[in-house]
Amino acid sequence: MEAYLDNSATTRCTEAVRDIVVRTMMEDYGNPSSKHNKGVEAERYLKESREIIARTLKVQEKEIYFTSGGTESNNWALIGAAMANKRAGMHIITTAVEHAAVLEPMQYLEEQGFRVTYLKTDRKGHISLEELSDAITDETILVSVMYVNNEIGVLEPIEEIGKLIRQKKPDIIFHADAIQAYGKYRIYPKRSGIDMLSVSAHKIHGPKGAGFLYVDSKVKIKPLILGGGQQKGMRSGTDNVPGIAGLGAAAREIYTDFDKKMAHLYELKKYFTDELKKMPEASLNSEEGEAGAPHIVNASFPGVRSEVLLHALEERGIYVSAGSACSSNKKLPVSTVLREIGLSSEMAESAVRFSFSVHTTEEELSYCLEQLREIVPMLKRYARH
Numbered sequence: 001m002e003a004y005l006d007n008s009a010t011t012r013c014t015e016a017v018r019d020i021v022v023r024t025m026m027e028d029y030g031n032p033s034s035k036h037n038k039g040v041e042a043e044r045y046l047k048e049s050r051e052i053i054a055r056t057l058k059v060q061e062k063e064i065y066f067t068s069g070g071t072e073s074n075n076w077a078l079i080g081a082a083m084a085n086k087r088a089g090m091h092i093i094t095t096a097v098e099h100a101a102v103l104e105p106m107q108y109l110e111e112q113g114f115r116v117t118y119l120k121t122d123r124k125g126h127i128s129l130e131e132l133s134d135a136i137t138d139e140t141i142l143v144s145v146m147y148v149n150n151e152i153g154v155l156e157p158i159e160e161i162g163k164l165i166r167q168k169k170p171d172i173i174f175h176a177d178a179i180q181a182y183g184k185y186r187i188y189p190k191r192s193g194i195d196m197l198s199v200s201a202h203k204i205h206g207p208k209g210a211g212f213l214y215v216d217s218k219v220k221i222k223p224l225i226l227g228g229g230q231q232k233g234m235r236s237g238t239d240n241v242p243g244i245a246g247l248g249a250a251a252r253e254i255y256t257d258f259d260k261k262m263a264h265l266y267e268l269k270k271y272f273t274d275e276l277k278k279m280p281e282a283s284l285n286s287e288e289g290e291a292g293a294p295h296i297v298n299a300s301f302p303g304v305r306s307e308v309l310l311h312a313l314e315e316r317g318i319y320v321s322a323g324s325a326c327s328s329n330k331k332l333p334v335s336t337v338l339r340e341i342g343l344s345s346e347m348a349e350s351a352v353r354f355s356f357s358v359h360t361t362e363e364e365l366s367y368c369l370e371q372l373r374e375i376v377p378m379l380k381r382y383a384r385h
Contacts, residue, residue, distance in 0.1 A: 002317040003364035008150055008180060008296055008355035009321055011205045014253055017246045020045075021207055024242040032239050033230065042241045049248025056255050057197070058188045059214060065235050066244050069211040070179040070200035071101040072224075076235070077175045077196045077213055078105040080221040081142055082114060085173065089139035095119045095127050095156075097337045098146050102177055106144075115139075124287055125154030125341050129164055136165075142173045147181035151337045151353055152286045153296030155181075162193020173219055179203055179211075183254040184262065184294055195219050201243065205357070206250030210243030254358070261358040265294035268356050268365060272297055275369045281376045285343065285351060297354045300347040301372075303380040309352055312375050318368050321353045 004012070013021070024045055030038025032046055046066070054061040067073045082092060094106055096118040106116045117135045119127045127145065136143075143165060145156050158176055165172050175196040178187060182197075183204035189197050196219060201210040215221055227236035254261070270289065276282045276299055285298040301309060306322035313320055338348035354368070 001367050003368050004319045005354045006319045006321045007357040010202045011357050014205045017206055017249045020249045021242045021246045024245045045241050045245040049244050052248045052252045056251055063214055063217055065213045065231050067211045067213055068209055070198055073198035073211050073213040074101040074177055075105050076224050080224055081173050082109050084220040084222045085141045089141040090114045091137055091139035092142045093117045093135050094144045096340045097121055099150055121340055123342050125149055125152050129160055136168050140172055144175040146177040148293045150180045152298045153293035159192045166193050201247035204250045204254045207243050207246040210247045262294055269294055272365050295356045300351045301376050302346050302350050304350050306350055306352050316371050
């Protein structure tokens with residue numbers, strides 16, 4: 001049997017996504033900037049995807065910009081907004097548990113003279129609204145907080161953050177990395193006070209290499225990619241029609257029968273966490289139930305290094321992650337996120353992330369649990385020797 005439980009790293013495309021991607025590569029393959037019928041046909045796919053996404057967020061279509069994915073969306077949001085608004089101030093606030101696609105642009109901005117405050121979190125990964133409030137100064141121009149953490153699934157208080165910013169300093173730009181949240185929550189940026197929102201297609205059963213950045217029409221942001229003037233000159237480059245069409249199809253699908261899909265995910269999460277808690281070798285690092293994201297369970301297996309357990313599971317057709325897929329090729333001693341929430345080195349080095357999708361079955365989870373019960377005690381005995 002095979003159990004793919006690494007859906008936070010990437011998801012399998014659905015058939016509808018596959019079909020529209022193939023169609024736009026093989027039949028409707030025109031360049032949307034071309035003035036002939038093939039170009040007009042291709043442009044129609046961009047328009048339709050923009051309409052679908054705007055409806056899911058209840059925003060204007062003109063506020064959706066297509067990108068190559070989450071990393072570009074985050075980079076553009078942070079660097080583009082910081083550079084466009086630096087006359088108003090040179091202070092930015094983020095958290096210490098962000099994805100590298102936020103932390104590294106922040107380091108770049110620090111090299112350009114910006115001052116960045118990194119908010120700490122509690123043991124569950126939540127930031128303190130009081131600390132955020134205290135960190136805001138007259139110089140603050142941008143706040144970036146991830147909606148759902150990609151490693152432990154913690155849900156940050158996004159609406160409360162938006163409200164606090166509006167009360168404290170309304171002209172601050174609020175950016176949310178929603179790469180693990182879009183398709184798992186109903187997100188309405190206008191209602192939540194979010195000015196910019198980053199999303200990636202391949203986390204919601206869309207194709208890799210596509211994503212979008214929502215930018216409120218009142219936000220000043222500079223383009224990072226210059227050239228052909230596509231997307232109103234804000235993001236040049238020939239539009240990735242297959243990727244964008246696939247993204248639109250994925251967005252439409254994920255928000256169809258949405259409540260039913262999320263109920264299924266929470267049922268899977270409850271079953272899996274309840275069974276893990278029965279294992280003396282396992283310790284949960286993520287919040288249970290609706291306090292955390294519906295699709296991420298992070299657990300430590302003290303005495304067994306995560307990489308060893310990952311490969312032992314892989315040999316039995318079970319695919320999980322030892323952390324963020326984007327940084328798994330880097331030799332980091334301990335996950336930054338797990339270190340920030342206060343885990344010991346032993347607990348952090350034995351942490352594994354299990355992540356589900358709406359297509360995950362209880363049978364897959366049952367098989368994974370069965371193998372964990374057998375493998376973990378065996379690996380612990382081996383490690384002691």
